[in-house]
Amino acid sequence: MAAGPLVDRLLGGLPPEAVLTDPDVTASYAHDMASFCPAGSPAVVVLPRTVEQVQHVMRTATELRVPVVPxxxxxxxxxxxxxxxxxxxxxxxKMDRILEIDPVDRIAVVEPGVINAALSRAVAEHGLAYPPDPSSWEMCTIGGNIGTASGGLCCVKYGVTAEYVLGLDVVLADGRLLSTGRRTVKGVAGYDLTRLFVGSEGSLGIVVRAVLALRPKPPEQLVLAAEFASGAAASDAVCRIMAGGHVPSLLELMDRTTVKAVNDMARMGLPETTEALLLAAFDTTDPAADLAALGALCEEAGATQVVPAEDAAESEMLLQARRMSLVALEAVKGTTMIDDVCVPRSRLGALIEGVERISEKHGLTIGVVAHAGDGNTHPTVCFDASDPDESRRARESFDEIMALGLELGGTITGEHGVGVLKKEWLAREAGPVGMEMQRAVKHAFDPLNILNPGKLF
Structure with missing residues (x-):
């Protein structure tokens, strides 16, 4: 399809400022932050502000058989x-409005372009909280969080995005508007289409409105930092904490490579003598007592030092160090491949040890940062993208880590999604029957295969 007729048809239902055709501008929308993922050249970029404008885009795309990438x-x-x-x-x-915050029903109704952190701050004014908090929460959107079923630092206690999406308005491939779910706490009427769209990566429809569950705002959390002489010892501490019935609001792990990268970038003063730094937090009414009990378990597991934060400011500094981990690791060599392997908590130590072996085998720096309480790890391969041999070894390392995760009873992605990067691995994890059913679902919603084609499958 020539860009001219397509643009003309789009302009029939969109204002001129919402239709971008300058090649330099459209090229800037070609890809996300992943490495080793091919990206094409868009014919046009559209920035709708209303549901009706999204419907017009999808009707036009269906009529002209043009693919759409949300x-x-x-x-x-x-x-x-x-x-x-x-x-x-x-x-x-541009669809970035918070449409409603209801303290009685404890819901927020939002458009997909709302920034995660903006929603969190808005609901906090009502004494409420929206728990899912990806590390990129100051930049990422709720629509993107829904598309990839994002997690975050607090998932060990509060769960992931899927647990907070009560209902959706979705524009389908042919432009029809589908409403799923509810505004109520309970609801089991028919198939759970809402959950089907969460994590579908824009391949089934365009989310244009979301009803999100909220929680009462918890007390301020206090953080504890525990140093360990090995990743295995830190993983043992995680197992002891969870087996002991503790419910921390955060349980995160940073290995020595990650700690050094954060210090190099931001001069945070984190202890570089440790092989693994475990961060734990409680947002209970007596967090100091809870941290003391958790600290004792860390010491039993071999912690060389346990240091509870003295106040909220010190706690926030530690959390900021954790949030900047992936950016800091990227600065090590200029490019990273970020794995997203999630394993049972009991196998976390085995995964960390396996990553160390893979790092040594390929002679590459691989930093490990993890939502340890969930078993969700982000082994991050650092490499020079201008070096073909390093790039090859980076890709091989990435694949070996994925295989290791499956061998340990885990999954290829805990929160980042499949996209282009992990299509082959989705097929391995889901198996032939699983893939057949997933393709059947895709065909039911998008028979022309115009919605984000080439992703997932």
Missing amino acids: QGARTGLSGAANATDGCVVLSLT
Whole structure:
């Protein structure tokens, strides 16, 4: 399809400022933050502000058989938002209104372009909290969080995005508007189509409105830092904490490589003598007592030092160090491949030890940062993208880590999604029957295969 007729048809239902055709501008929308993921050249980028405008885009795309790639802030790490040649990039960042906050029903109704942190701050004014908090929460959008079923630092206690999406308005491939779910706490009427869209990476429909569950705002959390002489010892501490019935609001792990990278970037003063730094937090009414009990378990597991934060400011400094981990690791060599392998908590130590062996085998720096309480790890391969041999070894390391995760009873992605990067691995994890059923679902919602084609499958 020539860009001229396509653009003319789009302009029939969109204001001129919402349709971008300058090649230099459209090229800037071609990809997300993932490495090793091919991206095509969009024919046009559209930035709708209303549901009706999104419907017009999808009707036009269906009539002209043009692929559509939905996008949020493009902070994703799997290539799920990457353009295909000749596509319409549908950027939803202008649909950024918080439509409603209801303290009685404890819900928020939002458009997909709302920034995660902006929603958190808005509901906090009502004494409420929206718990899912990806590390990119100051940039990522709620629509993108829904598309990849994002997690975050507090998932060990509060769960992931899927547990907070009560209902959705979705524009289908042919432009029809589908409403799923509810505004109530309970509801089991029919198939759970809402959950089906969560994690679908824009391949089944375009989310244009979401009803999100909220929780009462918890007390301020206090953080504890525990140093360990090995990742295995830190993993043992995690197992002791969870087996002991503790419910920390955060339980995160940073290995020595990650700690050094954060210090190099931000001069945070984290202890570089440790092989693994475990961060734990409680947001209970007596967090100091809870941290003391957790600290004792860390010492039993071999912690060389346990240091509880003295106040909220010191706690926030530690959390900021954790949030900047992936950016800091990218600065080590200029490029990273970020794995997203989730394993049973009991196998966390085996995964960390396996990553160390893979790092030594390929002669590459691989930092490990993890949502340890969930068993969700982000082994991050650092390499020089201008060096073909390093790039090859980086890709081999990435694949070996994925295989290791499956061998340990885990999954290829805990929160980043499949996108382009992990299509082969999805097939391995799901198996032939599982893939057949997933393709059948895709065909039912998008028979022309125009919604984010080439992703997932």
